[in-house]
Amino acid sequence: MSNPQRHTYQPSQLSAGDFPVVMDTGVIAAGQNLKRGAVLGQVTASKEYLLCKVAAEDGSEVPTAILDQDVDATGGATNAPIRLTGQVLASQLHLGEGLSLAVAKAALRPLCIFIR
Structure with a gap:
């Protein structure tokens, strides 16, 4: 008798x-x-x-969301899931040029995105 494949969350x-x-x-x-x-x-x-970069001057210099899956948009703009609220692990974040974790935390906190 074979064991059924087990899936775990x-x-x-x-x-x-x-x-x-x-x-x-x-x-x-x-x-x-x-x-x-x-x-x-x-x-x-x-x-x-866009990936938030401090030197940007088009609005994207302000952190507003967290990308929820890998996205390759090199061939053109694409839709992707983004987090607008929640708690995220700092160790899992990818920061754009010049953006510090402290600045990201402060900017995202009023939007109810909490970095731990």
Whole structure:
């Protein structure tokens, strides 16, 4: 008699607690290959998301969301799940150039994204 294959639940490593997670779909701007946990900023004019970089001057310099899956948008803008609220592990985040963890924490806290 063979053993049936067992599947076990493996919680998301990005999540860091039981605070409610609110997800949405965001458009990831073309030209990026981002990992899950990327801290995103939103371009004011296009409403597309970019990896948040401090030197940006298009609105994306302000952290606004966390990418919830790996996304390859090098061939064009693509839809992807983003976290708008919840608790995330700092060790799983990917920060853009010049963005510190302290700045990301402070900017995301009022949006109910808590970094632990």
